Amino acid sequence: MKIFLTGASGLAGSNFALAANRRGHEVIGVVGQGPDRVPGASRILRLDLRSEEVVTRNVLDLFPDAIVNAAAISENHLCEQDPESARLLNAVLPGLLGRLANHLSARYLHLSTEQVFDGRAAPYLPGAKPSPLSLYGRLKAEGETAARGTAAAFTTVIRLPLLTGNSLTSRRSFHERLFAQWAEGKTVTAFTDEIRQPCSAENAAAALIELCERSDFLGTVHWAGAEPLSRHAMAAAVARHFKLPEDWVRPGTRADHAGAPRPPDLSLVTSPLAGRLKTEPESFAQQLEKMIVPRPFQEWYHQLPA
Numbered sequence: 001m002k003i004f005l006t007g008a009s010g011l012a013g014s015n016f017a018l019a020a021n022r023r024g025h026e027v028i029g030v031v032g033q034g035p036d037r038v039p040g041a042s043r044i045l046r047l048d049l050r051s052e053e054v055v056t057r058n059v060l061d062l063f064p065d066a067i068v069n070a071a072a073i074s075e076n077h078l079c080e081q082d083p084e085s086a087r088l089l090n091a092v093l094p095g096l097l098g099r100l101a102n103h104l105s106a107r108y109l110h111l112s113t114e115q116v117f118d119g120r121a122a123p124y125l126p127g128a129k130p131s132p133l134s135l136y137g138r139l140k141a142e143g144e145t146a147a148r149g150t151a152a153a154f155t156t157v158i159r160l161p162l163l164t165g166n167s168l169t170s171r172r173s174f175h176e177r178l179f180a181q182w183a184e185g186k187t188v189t190a191f192t193d194e195i196r197q198p199c200s201a202e203n204a205a206a207a208l209i210e211l212c213e214r215s216d217f218l219g220t221v222h223w224a225g226a227e228p229l230s231r232h233a234m235a236a237a238v239a240r241h242f243k244l245p246e247d248w249v250r251p252g253t254r255a256d257h258a259g260a261p262r263p264p265d266l267s268l269v270t271s272p273l274a275g276r277l278k279t280e281p282e283s284f285a286q287q288l289e290k291m292i293v294p295r296p297f298q299e300w301y302h303q304l305p306a
């Protein structure tokens with residue numbers, strides 16, 4: 001399959017490029033500011049996906065068999081800094097790619113997030129009504145509606161949980177962010193009352209490429225790890241795994257948080273997908289095994305006293 005992959009330089013997209021390449025697909029990866037080379041992608045296009053004209057011209061020129069949309073402004077504070085770009089990327093682009101997929105009869109996968117929920121009624125079924133608390137969650141919910149509304153016969157919207165694993169920039173994933181803080185000498189406060197169901201970007205990519213090759217899971221589906229955990233449990237497990245002092249992770253609660261309200265529990269019901277794909281949801285222990293010491297912090301890490 002020829003796959004037009006947006007967000008190829010991101011955490012989810014770069015892992016997807018590798019998984020798709022391993023399955024023998026041709027990946028044309030779109031980056032914004034990111035690197036000129038993405039492992040797994042046979043070609044890189046540097047495009048501003050906020051432009052309808054740019055996106056339309058490139059997709060029509062390439063005539064892909066599948067479109068995978070892993071581009072986004074993926075953090076709430078960045079959405080708040082530039083709401084117009086966030087609207088174009090997170091809410092408008094999914095509909096545009098859907099219309100193009102419909103026009104080309106191409107398979108369309110659009111990546112979304114558990115942040116479309118408010119966290120008060122977990123675990124969430126794929127059919128649960130979105131109730132976002134943040135601008136990011138609101139725009140992603142709009143993007144889902146736009147994606148589903150344009151190419152229903154070809155589209156799967158897949159909601160993902162907090163992603164672990166290794167990113168191209170070494171600064172995107174859960175443990176990479178912990179390392180960035182620890183290397184600056186900071187203790188991390190992690191909430192004991194904030195539940196997520198993490199999965200590695202590599203495992204999500206394996207599920208995504210299976211979905212891409214099939215046409216029997218249309219509409220909205222969920223994918224996540226095998227176990228809901230508090231952020232504190234996750235951070236403490238990362239510290240233990242890398243043999244770092246456990247007191248570098250301090251327990252806190254959401255009540256300590258000054259910013260926008262945070263969803264307490266974003267656990268997802270992963271059926272009907274889980275059990276029907278060859279890819280299986282991973283435990284957190286399996287995710288830990290895949291985490292490498294992020295490149296920028298390797299020297300710092302290896303100089304730590306044993």
Ligand SMILES: NC(=O)c1ccc[n+]([C@@H]2O[C@H](COP(=O)([O-])OP(=O)(O)OC[C@H]3O[C@@H](n4cnc5c(N)ncnc54)[C@H](OP(=O)(O)O)[C@@H]3O)[C@@H](O)[C@H]2O)c1
Pocket residue numbers: 006007008009010011012013030031032033034035047048049050069070071072073074089111112113114140159160161162163164172
């Ligand atoms: N990370 C998570 O924990 C998580 C959890 C649940 C769901 N998701 C969803 O998964 C998807 C991917 O997230 P991610 O974490 O992989 O995101 P990410 O690492 O922040 O990557 C975002 C991607 O979007 C691209 N992009 C942003 N603005 C662009 C523009 N104007 N033009 C071209 N490309 C642009 C970036 O390109 P450059 O970097 O090259 O500029 C990058 O490749 C999103 O839909 C997100 O909502 C992520």
